[in-house]
Amino acid sequence: MRRRLLLLVGGGALLLLGAGSILSAVLVERRFRAGFDRELRSKANLLASLVEQEHGALQVELPGDLLPEFMPVRGREYFQFWDGERTLLRSGSLGSRDLPRARRARTTRFADLRLPDGRRGRLVQIHFLPRVEIEGSGGLEWVVSSDRMPAGIDRRPVVLVVARGIEELARTITGVRLSLTGAGLVLAAGLLLVVRWGVKRGLRPLRQLAERVAALGPQTLDARLDSPELPSEVAPLAARLDELLARLAEAFEREKRFSSDVAHELRTPVAELRSLAEVAHRWPEDRHATQAFFADVGAVAAQMEELIGNLLALARSDAGADALWVQEVSLAAAVKRAWERQEPRAAERGVTLDLAIDGDDALFTDAAKLDLILANLLANAAAYAPVGSPVSCRGEVDGQRFRLAIANAAPQLDPGDLPLLGQRFWRKDDARGDGRHAGLGLTLVRSLANALGYAVDFRLDGERRFTVEVSGPRVLAVPAALRRPATSPAAAATADGADLKPVLR
Amino acid sequence: MRALVIEDSERLRRSLTHGLTRSGWAVDGAADGEEALAFLASFAYDAVVLDLMLPKVSGLDVLRRARQAGAQAPILILSALDRVEERVQGLEAGADDYLVKPFAFDELRARLQALVRRRHQVRDPRLQVGDVEVDLAAKRVSRGGEPIHLTPGEYAVLELLVLRRGAVVSQAQIVDHLYPSRSEVSSNVVEVLVSGLRRKLREAGSEGLIQTRRGFGYVVA
Numbered sequence: 001m002r003r004r005l006l007l008l009v010g011g012g013a014l015l016l017l018g019a020g021s022i023l024s025a026v027l028v029e030r031r032f033r034a035g036f037d038r039e040l041r042s043k044a045n046l047l048a049s050l051v052e053q054e055h056g057a058l059q060v061e062l063p064g065d066l067l068p069e070f071m072p073v074r075g076r077e078y079f080q081f082w083d084g085e086r087t088l089l090r091s092g093s094l095g096s097r098d099l100p101r102a103r104r105a106r107t108t109r110f111a112d113l114r115l116p117d118g119r120r121g122r123l124v125q126i127h128f129l130p131r132v133e134i135e136g137s138g139g140l141e142w143v144v145s146s147d148r149m150p151a152g153i154d155r156r157p158v159v160l161v162v163a164r165g166i167e168e169l170a171r172t173i174t175g176v177r178l179s180l181t182g183a184g185l186v187l188a189a190g191l192l193l194v195v196r197w198g199v200k201r202g203l204r205p206l207r208q209l210a211e212r213v214a215a216l217g218p219q220t221l222d223a224r225l226d227s228p229e230l231p232s233e234v235a236p237l238a239a240r241l242d243e244l245l246a247r248l249a250e251a252f253e254r255e256k257r258f259s260s261d262v263a264h265e266l267r268t269p270v271a272e273l274r275s276l277a278e279v280a281h282r283w284p285e286d287r288h289a290t291q292a293f294f295a296d297v298g299a300v301a302a303q304m305e306e307l308i309g310n311l312l313a314l315a316r317s318d319a320g321a322d323a324l325w326v327q328e329v330s331l332a333a334a335v336k337r338a339w340e341r342q343e344p345r346a347a348e349r350g351v352t353l354d355l356a357i358d359g360d361d362a363l364f365t366d367a368a369k370l371d372l373i374l375a376n377l378l379a380n381a382a383a384y385a386p387v388g389s390p391v392s393c394r395g396e397v398d399g400q401r402f403r404l405a406i407a408n409a410a411p412q413l414d415p416g417d418l419p420l421l422g423q424r425f426w427r428k429d430d431a432r433g434d435g436r437h438a439g440l441g442l443t444l445v446r447s448l449a450n451a452l453g454y455a456v457d458f459r460l461d462g463e464r465r466f467t468v469e470v471s472g473p474r475v476l477a478v479p480a481a482l483r484r485p486a487t488s489p490a491a492a493a494t495a496d497g498a499d500l501k502p503v504l505r
Numbered sequence: 506m507r508a509l510v511i512e513d514s515e516r517l518r519r520s521l522t523h524g525l526t527r528s529g530w531a532v533d534g535a536a537d538g539e540e541a542l543a544f545l546a547s548f549a550y551d552a553v554v555l556d557l558m559l560p561k562v563s564g565l566d567v568l569r570r571a572r573q574a575g576a577q578a579p580i581l582i583l584s585a586l587d588r589v590e591e592r593v594q595g596l597e598a599g600a601d602d603y604l605v606k607p608f609a610f611d612e613l614r615a616r617l618q619a620l621v622r623r624r625h626q627v628r629d630p631r632l633q634v635g636d637v638e639v640d641l642a643a644k645r646v647s648r649g650g651e652p653i654h655l656t657p658g659e660y661a662v663l664e665l666l667v668l669r670r671g672a673v674v675s676q677a678q679i680v681d682h683l684y685p686s687r688s689e690v691s692s693n694v695v696e697v698l699v700s701g702l703r704r705k706l707r708e709a710g711s712e713g714l715i716q717t718r719r720g721f722g723y724v725v726a
Contacts, residue, residue: 267585271606272517278610279524289523296516 002203010195014188021184028176036169037110040124044162047079051088051130051158058130058156060089069093069164077164078116083156099161101125115165123163129155205234213241221249261425265307269300276300310440313372314424317447324366324451326476331361331395331402338374342382350388351381351408357395363402364475369448376441377468381408403471410466421458422446445470452476506551506621506661507531507682511541511567512583513559521554524610525617529644529657529664531685538562545571548686550578551624552617557584557595565598572599579620583608618642625668632667634725637711639667653709658683659702662695666715666725675722699723 051060060081062070069077075093082088082101090096097116100123102109108126115121132153212225224245225238280293332355339346339353346352363370381391385408392407420426425439442458445468449456454472461467508530512518515536522532533548535541537560545553545567553571557564568580581602582595592603601623602616618641622630630642638647644660646653655663661683666674676695683698684690699715706714716724 264585267587267606268514268517271585271608272514272520274607275517275520275524275610279520279527282524282610283527286523286527293520293523296519300516 001206002199005199005203006196009199010192013191013195017184017188017191021180025177025180028180029173032169032172032176036122036166037124040110040122040162040164041108041126043077043164044079044124044126044160047081047162048126048128048158048160049131051081051128051160053130053132053155056154058083058088058158062089076117076119077162079160079162082159082161088158099123099163101159101161112166113163115163119165119167120170121163121165122169123161125159125161127157127159130158205231209234209238209241216245218252221245221252258424262311265425266304269304269307272300273297307440310444314440314444314447317369317444317451324476325368326364327367329363329365329367329370331363331397331404332357333361334367334370334374335378335393335395335404338371338378341375342378345379346382346391349382349385351385352390353378353393354390355393355395357397359397361395361397362474363397365452366476369452373445373448373454373470376445377406377470380441381406384412385409386411397474400474401471402474403469405467405469407465407467409464410460411464413460413464413466415460418458418460422456442468506664507533507548507685508552508554508617509533509535509541509544509548509550509578510554511535511538511544511559511564512554512556513537514556521610521613525614526685528614529661530617531661531683531688533685536560538564538567541567542570544686545576545578546574548681551621551682553578553580554583554613554617555580555600557582557586557591565595568595568598568600577624579617579624581613581616581620583613615642621668627668634667634670635711635714637706637709637714639663641668648706648709648711651709653705655702655705656698658694658698659705662698663702663715666723670725673718673722673724678722 050062051058053059069075070079070091070093072092072095075091077091078094078099079091080087080089080094080099080101087098090098094116099116100111100113102111102125105125106127108124110122110124113121113123132155134153209225209230212223216223224242226235226242227238230238276293276296280290284290335353335355335357339355378391378393385391389409393404394407395404396402422442422445423439424443427439446456449470449472452472453476454470457469457471459467459469506529508525510518510521510525510532512521512534513536518534518536522534525532530552533544533550535544539561541555541559542562544550553576555564555568559567562570564582564584568582571578571580579601580599581604582592582600583604583606584591584595585606586592587605592605595603601620604613604616618630622628622641627641630640632639632641636648637653640646641664644664646655646660646663662679665679665682679695679698680690703715706712714725716726718724
């Protein structure tokens, strides 16, 4: 960025400076040339004023000592008068040579030429009528203007060409060019230094911001970059970076807590495995105990497998990496199916299910995810409802939405526990010895419900009756931009005519 | 030696109980804090293994309440909580040792034995009693370099008497330290064990190591 700015600003400034210098040089050169031409014209006018017509004859009264530049030996300037095709007079410096003239020109003309002595020069050609001496009221007088020219006098036009060398002009112009070039170079160098300093100073807040960003690490994610000293152009960038840092810090904290929780959750089953293995290995002769230990090892492995499965499902759901496979599902059938898996445990504790679904119970949703939600909710109810108590499951499905409430007595819960429900690895009782509940069920329910666009609400009434309510659209809405080609006929079924297809979220 | 394993994981409690029992310990198991407090109030243990995250009453509360009630048994905390502050909190609450899960069973056993030795102010696990040497770590007995083969019960009696050298140990105390609380023990089991122990020591050439204080119990001088 700094290099680009330097290139753009410096290059632009140098370009402008160069163009300005060239323009200045051209203007100054023109002014010098114009001055040179004016001087040349003045000299031509002076020479023209020396030509007079008297009695029809043309005469030139040349004061030779006053115009030494035209003298034969030392003269380096030239003139030549023409009276028609006849040369009226040449300067002594010209000798017998002729100056070039434009025969048809009737106005003043300037031109460059090679002088007779070989130097580069410039000429002016003028066309004029000589003055005439007439008898006026006050005696003889010279008349130049045609208005006052008496009738009958035929003045003869004279052509004059004056030429001189331009070496002095060329030297002056060269001097001006060199001066402008030198000044331009000095200015350019100064400009570059100023631009570089300016860019460096202007970018300092960005550089400082970059240094602060570079110093950030996993341990310093609580640092913030925005400050009142930052210029208004950089402040929004710092603010956006701060927002990113806040999100990163939150994600880091969540991951750290998650990793710690996972490690902690695995300590007990790993300790069980190790202890079982070591004791069985040390006393293998006790076959009865060893066989029991093997059974325990299998149970621990199954528990760990379930924990890992839940963790993976949660990770996939949280990452939105699971495809949604929308199909028609009977809500009542899904609840019954989920309860069947919990029945052995529920029967052991005398817990029963009281199920009632009102209306057409068909949902259009991801059946596997709905099954997981129901399985987790009913597993919790079967495990934590008091022995011998019922679990109530009430559902309502109308044209647009559905609502399912699973309720059971929960004397162990306090209202203060509600905000903690759904947090990873949270359990009312810290003890992990049960091994059946890792505190991930409600977390997974929330994550899956979120993936399906459902709401999950936890309530505890005054009689310590705990209710989980899941509600949402009867037909899972699939954004058009996220639709994928259907690979199953069921996926095409919709209630409102819109295509329902597997979608990757 | 008698130990109490307080652990809510039934599988871990079962394996620890089995391993320690096979190592010569009499082991009681408690699945929650309330049960543990009841055991600690009823029996004198030589060592206690205590999990911290327990149902009903937490491990730390069990520890504090046991110490407040005067329990002198060495307590080893066996927990998945591994942070320094958690370990410090456990030790400051009255625990004698702290072992983080997962752990090696042999290390747990060695730590428990070290706790027992420390309680009886014995630093060297090899004790010389008269002309008999008792290796508490290897659980071996020898005389003049020749091993004396004892049953686990006989060794447990000798170990208890040796650790309480000079003190009279009653038959009831021996039963308490040799058998878990739920065991069915016949009334003359201690006499049978002591008799067998004396016979094997005598056959090895050692006479009069265990003396009887009639009406009180047994003593190793």
